[in-house]
Amino acid sequence: MTLDRRCLLTGEIMSTLKDAATGSTVVVKKITGGGEIKRHIMDMGITKGVEIYVRKVAPLGDPVEITVRGYELSLRKEYAELIEVE
Amino acid sequence: MTFFADCEERMNMAFTIALAGNPNCGKTTLFNALTGSSQRVGNWPGVTIDKKVGKIKGTDAELVDLPGIYSMSPYSPEEIVSRNFIVDEKPDAIINIVDATNLQRNLFLSLQLIDMGTPMGIALNMMDQIEESGDKVDVDKLSTLLGVPVVPISAAKKDNIGELVAKVMSVAESKTAPRPMKYDDDIEKVEAAAEEALNGKVPDNNIRFYAFKLIEGDKAVNEAVPGARESILSSIEEMEREYDDSADSIIADSRYGKISEIVKDTFVAAPKDERGTLSDRIDRIVTNRFLGLPIFVAIIALVYFIAMYDGTLGTSPGAWATGTLNDFIGDELIPAVEQWCEDNGVSDVLTGLLCGGILTGVGAVIGFLPQMIVLFICLVILEEIGYMARVAFIMDRIFRHFNLSGKSFIPLLVGTGCGVPGVMACRTIESEADRRITAMTVTFMPCGAKLPVIAAITAALAGAWWVGVVAYFGGIALVIVSGIILKKFKRLAGKPAPFIMELPPYRAPRFVSCARTVLERAWAFVKKAGTIILLTMILIWVLSHFTLSFQFIDPEADMGDSLLAAIGRILAYIFMPLGWGDSWELASATLTGLIAKEDLIGTLAIVLGDPELAEDEVGELLALILPDSGILSFFVFNMYCAPCFAAIGAIHRELGNWKHTAIAVGYQCLLAYFVACLVYVIHGSIVGLNMEWYSYVVAIISAAVLLYVLIVKDPFRQFKDEKEVEA
Numbered sequence: 001m002t003l004d005r006r007c008l009l010t011g012e013i014m015s016t017l018k019d020a021a022t023g024s025t026v027v028v029k030k031i032t033g034g035g036e037i038k039r040h041i042m043d044m045g046i047t048k049g050v051e052i053y054v055r056k057v058a059p060l061g062d063p064v065e066i067t068v069r070g071y072e073l074s075l076r077k078e079y080a081e082l083i084e085v086e
Numbered sequence: 087m088t089f090f091a092d093c094e095e096r097m098n099m100a101f102t103i104a105l106a107g108n109p110n111c112g113k114t115t116l117f118n119a120l121t122g123s124s125q126r127v128g129n130w131p132g133v134t135i136d137k138k139v140g141k142i143k144g145t146d147a148e149l150v151d152l153p154g155i156y157s158m159s160p161y162s163p164e165e166i167v168s169r170n171f172i173v174d175e176k177p178d179a180i181i182n183i184v185d186a187t188n189l190q191r192n193l194f195l196s197l198q199l200i201d202m203g204t205p206m207g208i209a210l211n212m213m214d215q216i217e218e219s220g221d222k223v224d225v226d227k228l229s230t231l232l233g234v235p236v237v238p239i240s241a242a243k244k245d246n247i248g249e250l251v252a253k254v255m256s257v258a259e260s261k262t263a264p265r266p267m268k269y270d271d272d273i274e275k276v277e278a279a280a281e282e283a284l285n286g287k288v289p290d291n292n293i294r295f296y297a298f299k300l301i302e303g304d305k306a307v308n309e310a311v312p313g314a315r316e317s318i319l320s321s322i323e324e325m326e327r328e329y330d331d332s333a334d335s336i337i338a339d340s341r342y343g344k345i346s347e348i349v350k351d352t353f354v355a356a357p358k359d360e361r362g363t364l365s366d367r368i369d370r371i372v373t374n375r376f377l378g379l380p381i382f383v384a385i386i387a388l389v390y391f392i393a394m395y396d397g398t399l400g401t402s403p404g405a406w407a408t409g410t411l412n413d414f415i416g417d418e419l420i421p422a423v424e425q426w427c428e429d430n431g432v433s434d435v436l437t438g439l440l441c442g443g444i445l446t447g448v449g450a451v452i453g454f455l456p457q458m459i460v461l462f463i464c465l466v467i468l469e470e471i472g473y474m475a476r477v478a479f480i481m482d483r484i485f486r487h488f489n490l491s492g493k494s495f496i497p498l499l500v501g502t503g504c505g506v507p508g509v510m511a512c513r514t515i516e517s518e519a520d521r522r523i524t525a526m527t528v529t530f531m532p533c534g535a536k537l538p539v540i541a542a543i544t545a546a547l548a549g550a551w552w553v554g555v556v557a558y559f560g561g562i563a564l565v566i567v568s569g570i571i572l573k574k575f576k577r578l579a580g581k582p583a584p585f586i587m588e589l590p591p592y593r594a595p596r597f598v599s600c601a602r603t604v605l606e607r608a609w610a611f612v613k614k615a616g617t618i619i620l621l622t623m624i625l626i627w628v629l630s631h632f633t634l635s636f637q638f639i640d641p642e643a644d645m646g647d648s649l650l651a652a653i654g655r656i657l658a659y660i661f662m663p664l665g666w667g668d669s670w671e672l673a674s675a676t677l678t679g680l681i682a683k684e685d686l687i688g689t690l691a692i693v694l695g696d697p698e699l700a701e702d703e704v705g706e707l708l709a710l711i712l713p714d715s716g717i718l719s720f721f722v723f724n725m726y727c728a729p730c731f732a733a734i735g736a737i738h739r740e741l742g743n744w745k746h747t748a749i750a751v752g753y754q755c756l757l758a759y760f761v762a763c764l765v766y767v768i769h770g771s772i773v774g775l776n777m778e779w780y781s782y783v784v785a786i787i788s789a790a791v792l793l794y795v796l797i798v799k800d801p802f803r804q805f806k807d808e809k810e811v812e813a
Contacts, residue, residue: 030331031335034332036159036161036584037584037586038334038335039157039159039161039334040159040161040584040586041586042334042335042338042339043156043157043159043194043338044156044191044586044588045190045191045194045342047335047338047339047342048331048335048339049339050342056373056374056375057375058373058378058479058480058482058483059373059374059375059376059378059379059480060379060480060482060483060484061483062482062483063479063482063483063585065373065479065589069188069190069191070187070188070189070190070191071188071191071588072369072588072589072590072591073586073587073588073589074475074479074585074586074587074588074589075585075586075587076482076486076584076585076586079584079585079586
């Protein structure tokens with residue numbers, strides 16, 4: 001619902017890290033949300049313009065493992081959804 | 087003159103130095119290398135995070151190990167502790183340890199530490215790995231660009247530690263703060279305004295740190311200096327419009343932007359192997375989509391068979407070690423002491439207290455020690471090689487549903503062997519909330535000492551095979567229920583941390599650091615056993631060996647006259663609604679279950695006639711005095727109520743204070759009480775048992791309370807303030 005509306009408003013398709021395919025490399029555009037979780041995401045080095053390589057998904061389907069700034073990080077899909085990428 | 091010079095020199099010598107750095111960057115190894123054996127372990131005030139302090143070898147300087155953190159945000163207890171220490175205790179210098187193999191993220195903390203305005207030196211760790219991989223770091227240039235002395239070291243190989251100490255001591259002596267890192271002019275302009283608004287309201291040397299935190303909208307700074315952010319709000323908003331982003335993002339972006347520039351100028355990566363590093367290749371197999379789970383099960387099974395297993399296939403080293411020590415205490419040590427007392431004419435009371443109370447009690451606790459050490463060795467190795475983080479990665483999907491982290495799995499599994507090491511294994515969970523909740527629920531799992539109880543109840547219910555199964559699934563169900571309930575009780579659980587977790591590279595375990603961690607944890611437990619557990623053991627012994635008029639009795643003959651029986655008679659009223667409150671024997675047996683759950687059967691054997699009775703015989707006698715429903719409710723309550731004193735002691739160690747421990751134990755008892763009552767009434771209704779009216783009343787109350795705390799979002803009315811702050 002919200003995604004559709006945003007697409008209509010901006011005329012382009014927003015995708016998040018959650019939708020990025022395993023093995024792909026994406027670039028961070030923006031981190032939505034706020035407060036502690038956003039702060040924590042940025043502290044770990046996920047900031048605007050940084051490249052993220054999606055390494056794998058855990059055996060049970062969540063969380064995901066990514067490579068960012070040369071190290072391995074895992075985060076739940078609910079947080080990956082806050083990271084807009086292209 | 088000489089007097090003053092002396093004083094000054096002595097003051098210079100007694101520096102306080104803080105050691106700060108990211109998790110997994112070798113901080114503990116460096117701390118050990120710097121301080122050797124002079125360290126003391128305590129707790130940071132208000133939280134259950136270890137605080138380690140030691141003297142730096144060859145100096146008088148005191149080194150304080152700050153918790154491993156990624157940032158100086160005000161969110162996790164680790165971050166708050168670190169911030170407060172640097173701001174309030176004003177260390178003479180900071181050693182910032184930086185992992186050279188992970189420069190970018192490590193430097194993010196360094197840039198914030200530079201803003202603290204405290205003299206500082208950087209220990210660039212893991213240089214041995216950098217050399218091995220062929221990467222190059224221009225240390226001198228890094229030092230120039232950061233404006234902080236940088237010393238390349240290897241903490242694991244103790245390379246260059248002497249130079250690090252010399253450099254840090256000279257930085258501390260010079261009392262010069264690092265040169266501030268300059269960001270874009272637009273940001274510096276807002277920063278200057280923020281400094282002006284804060285002037286005189288925060289310590290002068292930390293002002294740049296506070297200024298940036300104020301701009302970011304840091305909760306703690308906003309509360310400390312009310313109104314300051316409002317006064318510069320217009321310039322912050324102007325900056326936000328210009329960058330089209332929020333202030334906290336702008337600051338984080340420019341810090342990381344600065345870091346990218348610095349790393350580009352100072353770090354040259356060697357061409358990498360197409361297949362990735364060794365760690366990458368291991369990880370590809372170990373957390374593989376298909377192989378990940380089988381490998382996980384195999385590793386956990388291995389740990390279980392090394393440390394806990396004792397059954398038809400043989401005895402594991404852990405179970406053997408504990409069995410041997412217990413046999414020694416029970417069959418050799420205590421009889422020898424008894425003999426010695428008899429030979430030397432020690433009175434019966436004193437002999438009984440010494441052997442029956444103190445030695446038996448503490449023996450029951452210390453008896454766990456060998457098994458705990460074996461288990462800790464396994465767990466510490468898993469932690470050291472980096473597999474623990476993968477356990478959380480693999481199990482997170484399951485455990486998050488009941489508000490626990492994947493790492494809670496291991497304590498719960500260990501808890502099925504013995505609750506004490508189970509609770510102690512919680513130390514490996516970083517998130518304080520998850521750690522506390524896991525520590526409070528581990529003892530719901532049926533441990534080895536509950537097996538005799540299960541055997542007796544099986545016999546009491548005419549050999550019902552399902553008793554054991556129910557015990558395990560009931561335990562798991564209560565862990566799940568508690569996860570949901572306790573997360574709502576914030577004051578007890580603390581704040582949940584978002585699951586965004588570093589997966590550190592796999593490393594070979596190092597013997598010395600593993601051994602040190604194992605000994606630290608074992609020693610913490612011994613200290614507990616030596617104090618509080620000893621006292622409670624003596625108390626129970628006195629209760630069962632003295633009458634109301636304080637005459638010494640032999641409980642095997644006259645248990646009914648003892649203080650324990652007197653207390654049992656009063657407690658019995660509480661258990662009336664559960665269907666087994668008519669006899670003081672059962673209430674007293676429940677009390678002795680606090681020593682060790684198997685003692686419950688021992689006490690029942692004594693009060694039902696003969697101390698030599700076997701478990702199944704006790705069960706058969708129990709069936710004569712209680713209906714099936716009452717037996718079940720007695721069983722449920724004793725399975726899940728307060729654990730033994732040893733486990734309560736371990737819980738206290740993890741929760742940090744007696745108030746929370748009392749709440750935790752009270753919670754366990756209350757939950758067990760509710761569930762036992764429900765079991766009694768439901769089972770009784772099915773089989774058509776004639777029950778008293780108060781059983782129904784308590785059952786209805788139990789059901790209502792349980793449903794309320796499970797379903798209502800905020801049963802304890804404590805979220806209101808936070809929502810206001812967020813809004």
